Amino acid sequence: MALLALEEAIARVLADAVPIMDEESVPLRDARLRHLARDLAATRTQPPFSASAMDGYAVRHADIADGTGELRVVGTSSAGHGFGGGVGAGQAVRIFTGAPLPEGADTVVIQENVERHADDRITFREMTERGRHIRAAGLDFREGDRLLGAGDILDAGRLMLAAAMNHAEVPVRRRPRVAILATGDELVLPGETPAVDQIIASNGFGVRAIVEEAGGVAIDLGVAPDDFASLDAAIDRGDAAGADVLVTLGGASVGDHDLVREALSRRGMALDFWKIAMRPGKPLMFGRLGRQRVLGLPGNPVSSLVCAHLFLRPLVIRLAGGIERDDRRTAVLGRAVGANDERQDYMRARLSLGDEGELVATPFERQDSSMMRVFAQADALVVRPPYAPAADAGEPCVVHCLREGPITRGA
Known part of the structure; x- marks a missing residue:
C-alpha cells in the first residue's frame, strides 16, 4: 500500500x-489573543469632553487675536481636576495635558509662548490660531460607534481600545x-x-x-x-x-x-x-x-x-478562527546533505546569517527521531522533498521556522 x-x-x-462559533464572556484581562464573537460598540464617547492636548493656558481667541495684550489667570484645570468656572473676557486658565477645557475657552496657548508675571498676569510671545491644541469631545470615537468586529483578534491595541470603550468583559469565541x-x-x-x-x-x-x-x-x-x-x-x-x-x-x-x-x-x-x-x-x-x-x-x-x-x-x-502564519523561509544549506528517498524529510537545523546576510540552515548530523536535545537546539526544519538529490553546502533549500527571535551571524 x-x-x-x-x-x-x-x-x-x-x-x-x-x-x-460557540460564545463565552470573559474578563478583559483574560481576553488576550481571543477572537471576538460579536461586534463591539463603544459605551461612551472618547474623549468625553474637549481636552487640552498640551500644557499651557486656555483662553478665548478673541482676547489674543492680535497676538498682544495681557490676560489674568483665574484658575487651573488638570487631568481629573477640571476648573469649575468659566473663562470670561480678559481671563485665562492654567491648563495641563488631558484636562477638560473650561467653558468659554476655545484655544490653548502652549506655555512656551506665554510669559507669566508675578501678579497672575500673562502676556504672549506670538500668535496662536483659534482652536489650537484642543482635542474635541468624540475625536477618537462616540458612544454607539462599532469599533471592533466579530472575529477580530484581541491583541494589545484592540484590548486597549476595548478598555477605553468601557467593556470590562467581552464576548469571545470558545x-x-x-x-x-x-x-x-x-x-x-x-x-x-x-x-x-x-x-x-x-x-x-x-x-x-x-x-x-x-x-x-x-x-x-x-x-x-x-x-x-x-x-x-x-x-x-x-x-x-x-x-x-x-x-x-x-x-x-x-x-x-x-x-x-x-x-x-x-x-x-x-x-x-x-x-x-x-x-x-x-x-x-x-x-x-x-x-x-x-x-x-x-x-x-x-x-x-x-x-x-x-x-x-x-x-x-x-x-x-485564526489565519495560519506561513513559517517557511528560503535559505542555503550550511553543510552537504545526502539524497532522499520516497518520504519527505524534515531535518532539524540551526539557523544563522551568512556573510552576505543570507539565511543559512545547517542540519544536525544526527537526525534520530528520539533525540530531544537536538530538537530543542533546532531553530528550523529543512524540508527535503521526496527523491531530492544530494545537495552541497550553499545550495538553496526551504525551511520551516520553529521559533521566533533573532538570528545570529555565523554558525
Missing part, C-alpha cells in the same frame, strides 16, 4: 475545519479543546521514579505548548497503560470534557502492544488515513470519532512534535 503524500494528508486533516493522551506501560510522569525499563513521558508537554500557542485549550488526559480498559476510560474523560480534538501519543503502530487504533476503532472511529510519506512521523493516524477529530501522533518525541507542528497546529488555528 502506497504511503499517503504529505500535502494530501494535511488537506484531509484540515478539510471542513471551520471556526468554532477556544478549541484538545485532549492529549499519552499511552504506554513504559511511561511515567516527570518527578516520578521510573523502573529500569521505563522512561519519562515528555511528548505531551511539547504538544500542549503547541496547542496553547495556536489558540487552543489543552486537556491533559494523563498516561494510559497498554490495556483497553485504561484507554477507554481516558477517551471517556476527553469526551466528557467536550474535547473537539483527541490527540494520542504513541500506540498507533502495528506492534503487539500498540492498542490505540484498535481501541478507537472499537468505539466507532472512522479511520481516514494511517501512515504518510514523511520522516520523521510515518505512523501518523487521523480519523473521526463522532464530533471529535482524532490525531494519533507517533510515540518518538521528535516525530511527535514535528507532526504536531505540521498537522495539529494549523488545525487548532483554523478551529480557533
Whole structure:
C-alpha cells in the first residue's frame, strides 16, 4: 500500500475545519489573543469632553487675536481636576495635558509662548490660531460607534481600545479543546521514579505548548497503560470534557502492544488515513470519532512534535478562527546533505546569517527521531522533498521556522 503524500494528508486533516462559533464572556484581562464573537460598540464617547492636548493656558481667541495684550489667570484645570468656572473676557486658565477645557475657552496657548508675571498676569510671545491644541469631545470615537468586529483578534491595541470603550468583559469565541493522551506501560510522569525499563513521558508537554500557542485549550488526559480498559476510560474523560480534538501519543503502530487504533476503532472511529510519506512521523493516524477529530501522533518525541507542528497546529488555528502564519523561509544549506528517498524529510537545523546576510540552515548530523536535545537546539526544519538529490553546502533549500527571535551571524 502506497504511503499517503504529505500535502494530501494535511488537506484531509484540515478539510471542513471551520471556526468554532460557540460564545463565552470573559474578563478583559483574560481576553488576550481571543477572537471576538460579536461586534463591539463603544459605551461612551472618547474623549468625553474637549481636552487640552498640551500644557499651557486656555483662553478665548478673541482676547489674543492680535497676538498682544495681557490676560489674568483665574484658575487651573488638570487631568481629573477640571476648573469649575468659566473663562470670561480678559481671563485665562492654567491648563495641563488631558484636562477638560473650561467653558468659554476655545484655544490653548502652549506655555512656551506665554510669559507669566508675578501678579497672575500673562502676556504672549506670538500668535496662536483659534482652536489650537484642543482635542474635541468624540475625536477618537462616540458612544454607539462599532469599533471592533466579530472575529477580530484581541491583541494589545484592540484590548486597549476595548478598555477605553468601557467593556470590562467581552464576548469571545470558545477556544478549541484538545485532549492529549499519552499511552504506554513504559511511561511515567516527570518527578516520578521510573523502573529500569521505563522512561519519562515528555511528548505531551511539547504538544500542549503547541496547542496553547495556536489558540487552543489543552486537556491533559494523563498516561494510559497498554490495556483497553485504561484507554477507554481516558477517551471517556476527553469526551466528557467536550474535547473537539483527541490527540494520542504513541500506540498507533502495528506492534503487539500498540492498542490505540484498535481501541478507537472499537468505539466507532472512522479511520481516514494511517501512515504518510514523511520522516520523521510515518505512523501518523487521523480519523473521526463522532464530533471529535482524532490525531494519533507517533510515540518518538521528535516525530511527535514535528507532526504536531505540521498537522495539529494549523488545525487548532483554523478551529480557533485564526489565519495560519506561513513559517517557511528560503535559505542555503550550511553543510552537504545526502539524497532522499520516497518520504519527505524534515531535518532539524540551526539557523544563522551568512556573510552576505543570507539565511543559512545547517542540519544536525544526527537526525534520530528520539533525540530531544537536538530538537530543542533546532531553530528550523529543512524540508527535503521526496527523491531530492544530494545537495552541497550553499545550495538553496526551504525551511520551516520553529521559533521566533533573532538570528545570529555565523554558525
